[in-house]
Amino acid sequence: MAYLYEEPSRTFSEYLLIPGYSSTECIPVNVSLKTPLVKFKKGEEPSITLNIPMTSAIMQSVSGEAMAKALSREGGISFIYGSQPIGSQCAMVSRVKAFKAGFVPSDSNLRSEDTLSDLIALKKKKGHSTIAVTEDGTSSGKLLGVVSSRDWRPSRTPLDTPIYQLMTPFANLVYAKEGITLSEANDSIWEHKLNSLPIVDEENHLKYFVFRKDYDCHKDNPDELLDEKKRYRVGAGINTRDYKERVPALVASGADVLCIDSSEGYSEWQHLTLSWIKEQYGDQVKVGAGNVVDKEGFLFLAESGADFVKVGIGGGSICITRETKGIGRGQATALLEVAKARDEYFQEQGIYIPICSDGGIVLDYHMTLALAMGADFLMLGRYFARFDESPTEKVNVKGSYMKEYWGEGSSRARNWQRYDLGGDETLSFVEGVDSYVPYAGPLKDNLQLSLSKIKSTMCNCGALNISELQKKARLTVVSSTSIIEGGAHDVLLKDSQDSLKK
Numbered sequence: 001m002a003y004l005y006e007e008p009s010r011t012f013s014e015y016l017l018i019p020g021y022s023s024t025e026c027i028p029v030n031v032s033l034k035t036p037l038v039k040f041k042k043g044e045e046p047s048i049t050l051n052i053p054m055t056s057a058i059m060q061s062v063s064g065e066a067m068a069k070a071l072s073r074e075g076g077i078s079f080i081y082g083s084q085p086i087g088s089q090c091a092m093v094s095r096v097k098a099f100k101a102g103f104v105p106s107d108s109n110l111r112s113e114d115t116l117s118d119l120i121a122l123k124k125k126k127g128h129s130t131i132a133v134t135e136d137g138t139s140s141g142k143l144l145g146v147v148s149s150r151d152w153r154p155s156r157t158p159l160d161t162p163i164y165q166l167m168t169p170f171a172n173l174v175y176a177k178e179g180i181t182l183s184e185a186n187d188s189i190w191e192h193k194l195n196s197l198p199i200v201d202e203e204n205h206l207k208y209f210v211f212r213k214d215y216d217c218h219k220d221n222p223d224e225l226l227d228e229k230k231r232y233r234v235g236a237g238i239n240t241r242d243y244k245e246r247v248p249a250l251v252a253s254g255a256d257v258l259c260i261d262s263s264e265g266y267s268e269w270q271h272l273t274l275s276w277i278k279e280q281y282g283d284q285v286k287v288g289a290g291n292v293v294d295k296e297g298f299l300f301l302a303e304s305g306a307d308f309v310k311v312g313i314g315g316g317s318i319c320i321t322r323e324t325k326g327i328g329r330g331q332a333t334a335l336l337e338v339a340k341a342r343d344e345y346f347q348e349q350g351i352y353i354p355i356c357s358d359g360g361i362v363l364d365y366h367m368t369l370a371l372a373m374g375a376d377f378l379m380l381g382r383y384f385a386r387f388d389e390s391p392t393e394k395v396n397v398k399g400s401y402m403k404e405y406w407g408e409g410s411s412r413a414r415n416w417q418r419y420d421l422g423g424d425e426t427l428s429f430v431e432g433v434d435s436y437v438p439y440a441g442p443l444k445d446n447l448q449l450s451l452s453k454i455k456s457t458m459c460n461c462g463a464l465n466i467s468e469l470q471k472k473a474r475l476t477v478v479s480s481t482s483i484i485e486g487g488a489h490d491v492l493l494k495d496s497q498d499s500l501k502k
């Protein structure tokens with residue numbers, strides 16, 4: 001006879017935190033959200049620690065280059081989606097890694113005979129206003145000049161004006177030779193009041209730019225998640241099919257961490273993939289696995305070599321796996337069981353394997369609940385899809401701005417590797433939907449607000465860091481009647497839209 005769990009499986013909205021004692025020290029500015037991304041031995045430090053417990057979902061509609069840069073800037077990490085050809089995924093990873101090494105390869109380049117209209121098109125495509133003018137129009141051609149937004153007037157300069165008439169020619173440029181240090185380059189930028197400093201080799205071929213904004217940027221973003229070369233950190237999704245080609249290519253592109261992207265991770269496919277990666281690279285390549293929803297799944301992936309384990313099946317906002325296949329588990333119940341298994345594993349083996357709560361976060365307080373329930377970090381799709389930095393279109397639907405958001409198991413994503421189990425090339429049924437989510441503006445503003453709520457709740461629980469929160473948190477299941485009590489009730493709301501919802 002089938003095994004029947006005695007307790008129903010529950011989700012975040014069914015729980016609340018009971019506040020604990022907070023001392024005067026418990027103020028948001030004293031709270032640290034640092035958290036391990038990958039496994040580590042007792043008494044040691046993880047090789048990658050996130051500065052905030054946030055990762056963006058391995059999805060076409062969420063994690064592209066812009067998201068990866070924006071999230072790393074805030075202290076989290078994106079996993080660039082794997083449901084694309086190896087070459088294009090690696091190119092995205094490389095561009096994130098190249099974005100801010102201090103020395104940045106020029107990604108916007110023109111020839112001197114190109115015109116202002118070419119420049120405008122390039123600016124629209126790449127979003128950068130400093131453009132190198134090189135002999136052959138490439139990022140490593142002989143530098144002839146630099147053109148920036150200050151060199152032309154949108155309403156006055158004719159579109160067919162050649163670039164050589166607009167640019168600051170090489171002879172008048174302040175530039176530096178390859179070999180200069182970053183701090184010397186920054187000194188030169190300050191001394192000459194520049195926005196950018198081109199770096200050239202002996203033959204005056206362009207190598208890099210150093211930008212003033214990168215220097216300012218670090219001051220504005222103290223939590224930036226950087227590698228040892230001061231480049232943004234970025235992750236990448238992989239699958240259990242083409243890993244023998246994809247993993248070496250991603251490693252060569254500079255990916256900091258990989259994650260097997262699958263709706264169901266308790267499988268021999270994942271074991272084979274993890275074993276192969278560990279055989280080839282030992283501990284040099286970090287790779288997460290999942291998703292699982294119970295102790296057995298966690299232990300299986302832990303023993304297979306996973307550097308972190310993702311928890312959650314069927315809870316994603318665009319996910320219809322539960323309806324389609326009848327598998328899954330309430331996210332809170334899954335998380336509580338896996339967190340316990342992680343702690344026991346740490347006690348017994350002396351190895352701490354971080355767990356990630358993936359999917360189903362709707363309200364900001366769900367983030368704090370997930371952390372309190374034992375998640376080391378969170379993976380979010382819908383949350384990040386709403387921001388400017390997600391790769392999808394911003395569209396106007398019935399007078400409101402929306403962003404598109406579709407599941408990796410939807411027919412739109414055509415992510416065959418993830419949702420079938422091998423063999424069949426066609427996706428016979430879908431496990432995800434194609435949808436809109438309300439546009440919410442830039443990532444930074446929204447994320448800072450969410451983080452401040454997390455910190456504030458942590459203070460209410462007397463916790464100054466995530467592991468303290470997990471030790472001190474007291475959770476209670478709430479009845480359906482008290483859930484109603486938790487929202488505005490028995491009043492007529494002034495905002496008519498909200499009133500209608502009630």
Ligand code: RVP
Binds near residue numbers: 059321
């Ligand atoms: P959410 O944050 O609730 O939007 O959920 C995002 C998560 O949903 C992803 O990280 C992934 O685990 C899951 N997902 C992605 N696509 C699909 C699907 O098509 N069913 N599910």
